[in-house]
Amino acid sequence: GENVEQHPSTLSVQEGDSAVIKCTYSDSASNYFPWYKQELGKGPQLIIDIRSNVGEKKDQRIAVTLNKTAKHFSLHITETQPEDSAVYFCAADSARQLTFGSGTQLTVLP
Amino acid sequence: KAGVTQTPRYLIKTRGQQVTLSCSPISGHRSVSWYQQTPGQGLQFLFEYFSETQRNKGNFPGRFSGRQFSNSRSEMNVSTLELGDSALYLCASSFNSLVNEQYFGPGTRLTVT
Numbered sequence: 001g002e003n004v005e006q007h008p009s010t011l012s013v014q015e016g017d018s019a020v021i022k023c024t025y026s027d028s029a030s031n032y033f034p035w036y037k038q039e040l041g042k043g044p045q046l047i048i049d050i051r052s053n054v055g056e057k058k059d060q061r062i063a064v065t066l067n068k069t070a071k072h073f074s075l076h077i078t079e080t081q082p083e084d085s086a087v088y089f090c091a092a093d094s095a096r097q098l099t100f101g102s103g104t105q106l107t108v109l110p
Numbered sequence: 111k112a113g114v115t116q117t118p119r120y121l122i123k124t125r126g127q128q129v130t131l132s133c134s135p136i137s138g139h140r141s142v143s144w145y146q147q148t149p150g151q152g153l154q155f156l157f158e159y160f161s162e163t164q165r166n167k168g169n170f171p172g173r174f175s176g177r178q179f180s181n182s183r184s185e186m187n188v189s190t191l192e193l194g195d196s197a198l199y200l201c202a203s204s205f206n207s208l209v210n211e212q213y214f215g216p217g218t219r220l221t222v223t
Contacts, residue, residue, distance in 0.1 A: 103152060
């Protein structure tokens with residue numbers, strides 16, 4: 001089955017700096033790669049997703065890049081703000097299931 | 111538009127008992143998926159329902175089951191509870207497939223003692 005590895009597990013940045021979270025996947029047939037943000041006591045919230053026919057997608061301060069050859073994708077958050085502090089999960093689809101990474105605790109220091 | 115709702119939000123059960131959790135998807139969404147979230151195993155896919163049919167199932171024992179009703183509301187059942195079943199159970203809905211935009215509910219926190 002699919003294996004998704006996510007790094008780093010924790011990340012601290014100063015407010016205004018950029019944050020980058022990286023994921024690798026194993027199933028070359030995967031086509032859908034969403035990113036979720038989970039705040040304490042809440043369910044995950046989809047923040048951006050990308051499909052295999054696109055190399056990069058951007059939405060305001062958030063961007064995702066995908067390298068299908070290397071089987072890795074990354075989340076980039078620019079101009080970080082304290083409200084960006086949360087746990088971020090990547091995921092990849094395989095056999096009509098979503099497999100999630102282990103999560104990254106992002107802390108934005110004021 | 112109302113979001114995904116899950117009931118109950120918190121539940122305490124004893125080993126050997128069974129439990130039923132409920133999920134109401136966003137209006138118009140026909141796909142409902144269930145996930146288990148634990149500190150040790152992370153977020154794991156349980157199953158997906160679409161139009162009252164289980165479309166896919168993750169790697170969980172048969173004690174975990176679910177169903178979907180004609181109004182797309184879904185329930186999951188865990189029988190013969192074990193301590194290791196303590197987790198946050200999340201429901202997510204999407205218009206037609208979990209490989210499209212999914213919206214998660216707040217989850218049901220199940221504690222097995």
